[in-house]
Amino acid sequence: TDAVLEQLLYPKLHNRSNRRMPDYDYIRKELLRNGVSKKLLWTEYIEDCRANGDEPLMYSQFCYHIQQDEQKHRATMHIKRKPAEQIEVDWAGDPAMIIDPDTGEIIKAHIFVGVMTYSQYTYVEAFLDMKQRSWIKAHIHMYEYFGGVAKILVPDNCKTAVIHNGKRKDQQINQTYQELAEYYGTAIIPARVRSPKDKPNAEGTVGNISTWITAALRNEQFFSLAELNRAIRKKLLTFNQKLFQKKEGSRLELFLENEKPLLSPLPATRFELSDWKTATVQFNYHISVDKMLYSVPYEYIKKKVDVKITDNTVEIFYNHNRIASHRRLKGRPGQYSTVTAHMPEDHQKYLEWNG
Template sequence: MRKIRDVLRLKCGLGRSHREIAAILRISHSTVGSYVRRAREAGVSWPLPDELDDRRLEAALYPPTPPSRVRRPEPDWAWVHRELARHKGVTLQLLWLEYREAHPDGYQYSRFCDRYRQWRGRLDVVLRQVYRAGEKAFVDYAGSTVEVTDRRTGEVQDAKVFVGVLAASNHTFVDVTLTRSLPDWTASHVRMFEFWGGVPELVIPDNEKAAVRRASRYEPDVNRTYHDLAVHYGTAVLPARPRSPQDKAKVEAAVQNVGRWVLAPLRNHRFFSLSEVREAIAPLLAALNERPFQKTEGSRRSLFEDLDRPALKPLPADRYEYAEWRKARVNIDYHIQVDGRFYSVPHALARREVEVRLGTTTVEIFHKHRRVAAHIRGRGKGGYTTDPGHMPAAHRAHLQWTPSRLVRWARKTGPETAAFARKLLETRPHPEQGYRSCLGLMRLARAYPAERLEAACRRALDIGAHSYKSVKTILSAGLDQADDGDQQALSLPADHAHVRGPDYYANSHNGKES
């Protein structure tokens, strides 16, 4: 008001021009003209009366604006709120443009935004945030439990209550399990996705032990099995920050509603199995999702059908199969031990550390994020599951030879060779002890014609020399080609350690000893 008084003094009292007054008071000349015009319209002249203080002077120059009698068409703010959640590209400006297209005399953009914020401020805190359709699901365990009695023993267990809620529609899911372990945690997620018939873009759990191995405000370490479930369903896991309940206000409110409208009505029921609990929960949960909102139109179910269901990702073709991840070190026999059983890996990984994905029916082994082996999961302890492709070449070749296969090979050379090979296997305490002798015969077959090997085997059988060395000696000495009369001296096995021949005994009898 001081500058207004100075403007009136300089203009009316001293007769200065508007530009001179503006330069003296360091204000714009248009402001000077506005002050002078308002004073003229209010009938205020210089000098000012003593009773005209600053408050009365301001009231005279700036009288209150009479309220407008024009009523602007009011937008449907609940519809605006839902449209913001329906699609990522929808903004208040786009909705205002559509509103002005339908109502040219409607609010200006700034007033439109102010009116929406005022309406949103009257909602519950969990409804104020704008969540995109199909974007987020919050999951957590309720503090309340449900008692389940074992029919045989009478033991009472507290079943844990799993709660999931979709952010945009507040559509709620409830499951019960006997534990909060990793298998039950993942199984509840599978049932939750199937209940909704689709998968959200993000799943936001609390820092549950089964979900997060190491809680962190910036880089939480998600359990490997839980991560696998997320990859299978094409979603991502984003744990809430530790000690930050505002990050999961949706599920906190859902837990409260489940306790009030689902669990409380069942407090006097006695259950004997989880299936009984789930059957009792189903109609109460349906009623909760059909229950109308108090401060906005519709229900969880109607919003789910309108917002979330069309935006959820489709379920994969196969249901997730639970599997645990473990670490193991490959032994020198290129096997790892898992739950007391042994499974092979490629022999080049001996003494290396590998990761094991232990499924219900399969065992998969990974090295540096690459699958190197897969086996059917065995039952019981102490057994071996070996893939021949994992063995060194020498081990694999040894395994491939069996008594019947060796005899079949020998038969290709001839009946005498087959008979000799059979004799090699029969005269050993264990057939495998004759494998090497038979492999030696195979080598001789590559060095000598089949007719000579047949003759050598026949001669060895005749003299009872059942060894590879006997046949080799006969062949190298050419005895397989000699006449039968020339073989009388070889009536004993040629490779016997104590055979010295008839000359030895003749010389010894004459008193000569060699």
Template sequence: MLDIQRIIQLKARGESNRSIARLLGINRKTVNEYILNLGGADKDFSELSRLDEQSLAAILPEPKVFNKPQAYQDLQDLVPVYQKALKKSGFTYLNIWEEYRKKYPDGYGYTQFKEHMQQAFAVQQASFHMEQIMGEKLLIDYAGDRFILTDRESGTTRPAELFIAILAGSGYTYVEASVSQQKASFINSVRRSLEFIGGVPKLIVTDNLKSAVTQAHRYEPELNKDFKAFALHYGTAVLATRARKPKDKALVENAVRLVYQRICFALKDQVFFDLHSLNAAIRPLLDLYNQRMYQQRQTSRAQLFLEQEQPLLSPLPAQAFTLITYKQATVQKNYHVFISDDKHYYSVPHEYIGKKVELRYNESLLEVYSSSTRIASHPRSRKSAGFSTISSHMPDNHQFMQGWNMTDFLAWAKSKDPIIHQYVETVFAQRAHPEQALRSCWGIQRLGKIYGIDRLKSACIRAADFEQYGYKILESILGQNLDQQDHDEEQHYLPVHDNLRGATYYH
């Protein structure tokens, strides 16, 4: 769905189908088909960009499964393996083809096989100078060498990663030290690089980092869900370079080398105790690097950026991207879901008890979704074993209970009769905590509705005579009509108790 939303977003911006396919790394026929399906919605792309996931899903047909063209695709996947084999002694096109036909009996014949192999090798060995377009690409990578941070008290050291981003058109560069290459750290570094350049390019080109790519692939690497959401938020596309192909990212590889020379070398003898001080030392050296004149051009990276590239960047969104964590959960019997990160429970409408839901949360907000529809939203809480509960999520009887406290029950009892008030006061007094008496008092109030206040008053008098205080004793008295006996007569009766069966039990 994120891919579909990006297609709509780029189409609303005026991009062609071919351009969208190139920016998103999606087959052009796939882009054409999605746009054709969206055309039946009788909405322009600006209107479609404002629809939520559920509304878009209703417009699109069920997804189809596309199979790769077998013979050609299978052979292309084997080219790197066969290329290595041919470098070894004794391997020829013929014996490799025989091995290939054993694996794929319906594959190419020998002549076509050899032709395709030779063509693939020729293409692999070719090099191409790519003219970089202003405002199109931001290349990002991590340097191989890392800075060292030293603990001020213990003297122990730990590494800090060096993140580098470079605009392909002007060469304008951003550098920062970060905690790690983990997803949260990586996405925040990319966000800060966009804030540094003050705009958004059409395409972000990244290495096959685990923080960005879920599954590496020669042709169509799969981006992780969080980085797709990041790209959607900033209105850009992401392209992952091929694994172990330095030519795909030659510009940023060269930038890494220059950063070593102009920034890292200048800081090599300094000791840093935290990331803040390290990045504070990097920033003035980075500014000098961007202002340094190119050797063969009478201009600098900063000048090229300000004059030619910055005006072509899309504006930053009003709010910065916040990393969202996605998890699946089952709504518990208490109509809450549990977030293990917080060790905290959050409520959802009670109708969803037992159902699977999707949790989406960032540093400050948790949202609960069912079938792409948001059903609950809570501020994040770090209170361990705590509960965040919204009253409207409760069943009616639970909402009623939540709305009452000790003061309310005492006021109700006082409004009915002084004896009932005294009885309810004693119920609260005998419990270790007022909340323990709330359910009992709720039951007493219910008895008053069923049997009437006069009978409830008589039952309270009888129960108090036996120093029994609570809902069950009153229910027993009223249920057996013992409250309607004369006061003198009731003195001859044993206290009411479930285990006292009476003479009639033996008849």
């Protein structure tokens, strides 16, 4: 073989390969530290070789071998996606613009993007902010647009999805976001911090959305969010129907054929966004929520309770057990919603007295 011929014909050249090679694992770790350079590590490597009687590599060869080792660690893997398995969600970097019809002020509209990872079928909607309410609404509308729910949801590490407690590993899903996931029967697996390859479809589609939707609407003027979203919906339909460059069909065709039949069905009713508050039960066995009063069993007087408030209901919990539920009152402040069973026995008897 060539290797044997080289050893026979050029023994001196062959012996050069006996030079001591760098410790690649050690070098990789050290280069991550502040102020450590390849030149410094090479100097330390030469001193170590001389102390042990080994022949060192020259600086250019030292750098070459380190570069070859680095390339091995940059290997990427193509992960085959399964239909209806996961959706990647994110906010697009470039906002759209709305003009206030009264003041002429230009307002930024933030673009939410949701992508089915298998077909790359996309949902896009504009919101005036990136707060919790907008984030949850975007997911509800996205599931209705897709007509079903995927098994996994992959969001970015934004505050509306993940609560950061200072430590990278010590992160938990936002409570309202977790409720949404449980309601729709999906699992939330956030992408790692600064790891865009954890959600490559969303990252790639964000760039396409910026070109084919946001930039395509740059010369049009919009005076309301509804008007902007109608224009986005038209562009979105065209975007999903565009043929792929490197494979057959379009996002829409691939979604309808392979993914939509496998999606979990939507619940009978929409998820209701809830707010959580803490309240103390008063001596009249009621709590106050937004200037309205709701009863709880009188045994809980002066106890602190958790209150879950949606647009239509008020639910009251003590130690994670629901103790009362009311239809939410609307209109003039100071109204009472009282359940007779919550009252002490003598109070109930008083109600039975007639004139």
